[in-house]
Amino acid sequence: MDAPDPQGTSKQLRAISDELSGRFYERADVVRTLLVTLLAGQHSLVLGPPGTAKSELARELTGRIEGASYWEILLSKFTAPTRMFGPVDVAALARGEYRQIYDGRATTAHVAFIDEIFKCSTAALNETLGYLNERIYHPESGGAPIRCPLIGAITASNELPAGEDTAAIYDRLLVRIEVGYLADPSNFAALIRSAVGRPTAPARTTVELAALRHAVTEAVPAVDVPDGIVDAVCTLRAALRRKELIASDRRWRQAVGLLQASAYLDDRTAVAETDLSVLTHVLWDSPAERPTVEREVLQLVNPDAKEALDLADAIEELEAQLDAMAGQSREALSEWVITKAHHTLATAGKRLEKLRAEAAGAGRSTAAVDRVIGRQRAVRTRVLTEALGLDASMVQSQL
Structure with a gap:
């Protein structure tokens, strides 16, 4: 066989x-x-x-x-x-x-x-x-x-x-x-x-058990982990320890397999810096620690992601303001959109698209930037539908 x-x-x-x-x-x-x-x-x-x-x-x-x-x-x-x-x-x-x-x-x-x-x-x-x-x-x-x-x-x-x-x-x-x-x-x-609606039959790709087993036991462990990646992991560990976020040696060692699996999934023979992003799901114990871990990981992966997360903070703050204004008049909400929300979201959206283009042009992962772009569009849709009363379908067609 x-x-x-x-x-x-x-x-x-x-x-x-x-x-x-x-x-x-x-x-x-x-x-x-x-x-x-x-x-x-x-x-x-x-x-x-x-x-x-x-x-x-x-x-x-x-x-x-x-x-x-x-x-x-x-x-x-x-x-x-x-x-x-x-x-x-x-x-x-x-x-x-x-x-x-x-x-x-x-x-x-x-x-x-x-x-x-x-x-x-x-x-x-x-x-x-x-x-x-x-x-x-x-x-x-x-x-x-x-x-x-x-x-x-x-x-x-x-x-x-x-x-x-x-x-x-x-x-x-x-x-x-x-x-x-x-x-x-x-x-x-x-x-x-x-x-x-009437559901259509979705595409349904499958993988054979034997092929998956071979990937897990043979192909993934064979993916190379360059010295530069080892140095990056050591740097990340030191940065997290300075913030009193301590993961066990066992967890760090097992995480190497995730890096190899990430590279394999993208059909690469060696781990790259972009694979480090999977560690954002590994190195925290409580959800409150996750944003700190994510920032440290993505700062190491690429600067585009770090700036995108900073923009995400401004977007989240804007959404919190929208939640706090629940029950206010349409006039008050419209004024807030005109004086604050529209400019903040438009500026963030333009900068995020530029960051994505720069990352893609340099061959870096756009996953983190894409997530923040999704959040920007989601909050923009909320602002337009809840504050201005526009239809969600019409807003989506303009994105």
Whole structure:
């Protein structure tokens, strides 16, 4: 049997990323990061409020792996380990034998989605840690541990862990991605229209399990990590330590695999500075730390992203002002738009487009700038629809 073609596999994965990014509004970075995490053989956490498509996105992504055994569960504090890893075989028990049925459970899964991961019961905690850490399960009846074929797990939660027990699980989830409700009113309008329209059959690229396994075990580890990237990681670590943001040595070491996976996904044989941007999802513990980490990472990657984040602060402040003016008269809102909001948003928009052009011309990643451009357009749409009463569809057609 011929070895899978690495370029063909990365091309398929990029196609999957593009298809899901088009289907799930404002989730392009989330989709790419989940794919990179899976390619690195690591686990991810999608953190956000209910109703943000966490489960749907995870199912759609994992469902694109042909031939893979998939397992999904919604945890609660009462979930027993046997429900996760294999129920007791009642027929065998009647014969005096204690045996578990593993088919269709975590024990046989190649990919997994674990919802409400931090509601893991105390009884299942140790087995879950062993499953995520070493990919092993210790049978209830004793005996040799079972090796599980898990490549990676996507987990989700509406909240951060509350106790020390579940904090141990949190520490094992290398990648942490925050999601929120749709910010751009035009995307929200498109979402509403999709609920009443007749859906068309979307493109559905898949990747074979064998090809994905080969990428995870052979192709990704073979990606070169130049000395310049090692120096950049050391510089980043020192910068974060000065701000009292400390990540464990284990987390830093595992992060190297993410850098290699990011390069592989883009069909490159060596890690580049642009791949460092994935570390914005790795090096924080609380969401309050994420903006600081993002700034330090992107400042290292390219100056365009750093300036874009500074512009993002001004845009966020403007949106906060809009929220504070809720209930005011249309005249007051119109005056605010004319004297403040329009100029700020227009200036930011022009500068962001210039930054994007400069980054693209220099061969640097435009991902961070693109995210801020999206925020600028979303806030502009909010201002025009909520303050001036314009129709969201008409505003979108002008962007």
